[in-house]
Amino acid sequence: MVEAQRHLVDHLGIDRLLAVAGGSMGGMQVLQWVASFPERVRSAIPIATTLKHSPQQIAFNEVVRQSIMADPEWRQGNYYAYGQPAKGLAVARMIGHITFMSDRSMEEKFSRKRKNGGFNKFDPDFEVEGYLRYRGDAFVKRFDANSYLYITKAMDYFDLSDGRLFREGHLPDTRFLVISFKSDWLYPSYQSQELVRELKRGRADATFCDIRSTYGHDAFLVEIEEQTHLIRYFLKRTFDGNGTLCL
Amino acid sequence: METEHFAYEYSGPIRPDHRIIYDMIEPGSKVLDLGCGNGDLGYVLERGKSARVQGIELDEASIYRCVGKGLSVFQSDIESALVEYPDGSFDYVIMNQTMQEVKKADFAIREGLRVGKKVIVGFPNFACLRSRAMLFFRGKAPITASLPHHWFDTPNVRFLSVSDMEDFCAMSGIRILRARYLGEKKEIRFWPNLRAQNAVFVLAQK
Numbered sequence: 001m002v003e004a005q006r007h008l009v010d011h012l013g014i015d016r017l018l019a020v021a022g023g024s025m026g027g028m029q030v031l032q033w034v035a036s037f038p039e040r041v042r043s044a045i046p047i048a049t050t051l052k053h054s055p056q057q058i059a060f061n062e063v064v065r066q067s068i069m070a071d072p073e074w075r076q077g078n079y080y081a082y083g084q085p086a087k088g089l090a091v092a093r094m095i096g097h098i099t100f101m102s103d104r105s106m107e108e109k110f111s112r113k114r115k116n117g118g119f120n121k122f123d124p125d126f127e128v129e130g131y132l133r134y135r136g137d138a139f140v141k142r143f144d145a146n147s148y149l150y151i152t153k154a155m156d157y158f159d160l161s162d163g164r165l166f167r168e169g170h171l172p173d174t175r176f177l178v179i180s181f182k183s184d185w186l187y188p189s190y191q192s193q194e195l196v197r198e199l200k201r202g203r204a205d206a207t208f209c210d211i212r213s214t215y216g217h218d219a220f221l222v223e224i225e226e227q228t229h230l231i232r233y234f235l236k237r238t239f240d241g242n243g244t245l246c247l
Numbered sequence: 248m249e250t251e252h253f254a255y256e257y258s259g260p261i262r263p264d265h266r267i268i269y270d271m272i273e274p275g276s277k278v279l280d281l282g283c284g285n286g287d288l289g290y291v292l293e294r295g296k297s298a299r300v301q302g303i304e305l306d307e308a309s310i311y312r313c314v315g316k317g318l319s320v321f322q323s324d325i326e327s328a329l330v331e332y333p334d335g336s337f338d339y340v341i342m343n344q345t346m347q348e349v350k351k352a353d354f355a356i357r358e359g360l361r362v363g364k365k366v367i368v369g370f371p372n373f374a375c376l377r378s379r380a381m382l383f384f385r386g387k388a389p390i391t392a393s394l395p396h397h398w399f400d401t402p403n404v405r406f407l408s409v410s411d412m413e414d415f416c417a418m419s420g421i422r423i424l425r426a427r428y429l430g431e432k433k434e435i436r437f438w439p440n441l442r443a444q445n446a447v448f449v450l451a452q453k
Contacts, residue, residue: 007387042324056370060342068382126433175319193323196321196323197268197331199330200331200332201331201334203333203336205299205301205319206301206314206321206378207310207314207318207320207321208320208321208323208445209307209310209311209322210322211307212307225310229254229314229315230311233253233254233315233316233317234314236317237253237317238254
């Protein structure tokens, strides 16, 4: 993925990027940029991400893949003449959306609220059911099932831990702003802290903030104000360097 | 591009203890500021001394203020902040007005001396005359300008004096390169353990 982005950046004639920023899988791409082309990245902003997937993350991705592949409409991947494996892909995305939220944020958003107030076969009655079905169906309209399989696999195989982020004996010139969220249980704060430890070993100039939020992994799309503040002044410092002051 | 100022500047006139530390640090030094708070000290060191400052701070609101001043800062407690750094990563490791809140203070100082060539510790002197008087005459836990908290709301978990720090260094094989002392308003040279409210030590390994 990053190789494709590099081709685009080359094509645009950009030699060095002021900042490479992204959340979740986008954050992995940020880290891959640093690992592959350190001299082209002035600053990096990995958000709610990790150096490698934990078994729990791989497990969720495997359930996601299995729900697509269990749909007979998937046809071993050759479904393009017939249409998407819509059921499987929708279920896959529903699983994803559960992991993007938190217990608390689901309570706040849906509670046990119901639409009709009674048991009516297996129609979606609880609001959370309606939400997940809506999200699943919306996803089918805009996303290709095979792409989802390959992208989740790419995330699972991604691994820049154990000193693979920086080249041996090469002190990085890249500045970092690492952001995580306290209620994110899909990409928990400890994974960002592991990244921070890697940055310390490389003596990188870096900032890390674990933002208080109840939104789970979704927080990186929701907590705008805090991230805006951090990114604005981090970029300003990166761009301007430092002022001087006489005492 | 429109020039935008940083969100925060140094708040008010420079604090006397910041002034002392500021004067100790050579231009262009690499500095780790443990418990950097709002980043005031790092702010003057970066701008006035072209120092490269990395801050460590636990409080989220303080992190926003540090970043708003253009500082690099890690959200972390002090004990776990130092562990991953290679030996000699910094010229100075500063623990100003934070060591008294650290549980493993001896570990923090030793790790500081591993990670930095020199460690600067600034701490309130528990044995200053005012504290002694309050304890002796009124029989109460001291509350002074440098120790402003009640026993029930103090963040301090360590209470030490200038003499205690000297003993600790002698015992641990740590050299005291410099020591400066602050009274209520100005610097003090004589009888620091009795008169100083705050002390700033520069430490190095033997």
